[in-house]
Amino acid sequence: MSERPDPPVLQWALTAAESTAVIEAVSLQPVTRAAGTFRLRMIDRTGRTPRDFVLKVPVPGEVDASMIGTNARALQVAASHVLSAPELIAADLAGEAAGAPATLETWLPGNSKLPATLHPRLLEQAGAAIATAHLITLSPSPDLPYRPRPVAVDDFAADRREQRMPTTPLLQEADQLVRAHGVPGAESVLVHGDAHPGNMLWSETGTALIDWKTAGVGDPGVDLGDLRFQAVLRYGLEAAQPVLEGWERQAGRRATSVAYWDAVAALNTPTDFEGWHQVEVITRRREEFLRSALARL
Numbered sequence: 001m002s003e004r005p006d007p008p009v010l011q012w013a014l015t016a017a018e019s020t021a022v023i024e025a026v027s028l029q030p031v032t033r034a035a036g037t038f039r040l041r042m043i044d045r046t047g048r049t050p051r052d053f054v055l056k057v058p059v060p061g062e063v064d065a066s067m068i069g070t071n072a073r074a075l076q077v078a079a080s081h082v083l084s085a086p087e088l089i090a091a092d093l094a095g096e097a098a099g100a101p102a103t104l105e106t107w108l109p110g111n112s113k114l115p116a117t118l119h120p121r122l123l124e125q126a127g128a129a130i131a132t133a134h135l136i137t138l139s140p141s142p143d144l145p146y147r148p149r150p151v152a153v154d155d156f157a158a159d160r161r162e163q164r165m166p167t168t169p170l171l172q173e174a175d176q177l178v179r180a181h182g183v184p185g186a187e188s189v190l191v192h193g194d195a196h197p198g199n200m201l202w203s204e205t206g207t208a209l210i211d212w213k214t215a216g217v218g219d220p221g222v223d224l225g226d227l228r229f230q231a232v233l234r235y236g237l238e239a240a241q242p243v244l245e246g247w248e249r250q251a252g253r254r255a256t257s258v259a260y261w262d263a264v265a266a267l268n269t270p271t272d273f274e275g276w277h278q279v280e281v282i283t284r285r286r287e288e289f290l291r292s293a294l295a296r297l
Contacts, residue, residue: 013098016104017090052107074190133189134191145217177294186220233285
């Protein structure tokens with residue numbers, strides 16, 4: 001897709017939103033990535049105040065049609081359980097009307113940027129937000145498949161194991177220990193699949209989960225370990241605890257197999273963080289997080 005949706009997709013979105021004109025279409029992707037998620041500002045048939053929507057379409061090599069379908073199905077499940085998430089307005093998963101698989105959802109207000117310094121209360125809220133999804137028990141399905149790790153479309157541990165990517169002694173040791181440990185048994189629940197702060201919106205009304213394209217069914221630790229890991233990359237090792245506390249308070253129970261899922265999250269990252277911000281800092285923080293997990297495994 002270009003930096004602006006193709007005309008058939010825009011026309012489909014207009015019809016789905018019962019609107020008459022698109023007055024703005026802005027890519028929500030970083031400038032370094034191809035556009036596939038757009039904020040559309042449209043005027044409805046009454047000509048009153050414009051409304052904002054989110055349009056999602058595939059991105060070749062990054063987001064395929066199945067991920068568009070997963071996002072749509074996850075939003076349906078979220079709505080049926082009154083989770084704080086966007087509302088699915090319409091879906092054309094076969095692309096028959098839009099010319100490409102597409103979904104249209106509501107635009108939610110809020111901020112997804114964490115402050116520069118550690119803010120434990122926000123991390124507790126983030127942990128609580130994913131815990132609400134984990135209260136929903138589900139069986140795997142084609143649109144919401146089993147997820148053994150966060151962002152399950154990637155498997156960096158396997159890439160290292162099969163020599164498609166370089167490794168380090170620590171990553172190799174961690175992979176061996178995790179595989180020897182085996183996947184813990186737990187009830188399958190709805191998992192977001194990419195539970196980093198950028199996929200959360202904080203507002204005065206609470207914390208909403210957005211961008212469900214790698215959602216599925218699995219152990220709550222898939223999300224919990226990932227969010228703890230992302231918080232540590234941002235702030236350091238002390239940031240993991242507030243996430244856990246928020247999750248346990250909302251879930252009403254102690255989290256299980258935390259060390260295992262922490263290790264899984266850290267392993268599902270590239271060996272070298274080339275192109276990332278503060279490469280040396282986040283590499284060190286990953287090592288600290290991973291060593292802490294292995295000590296508790």
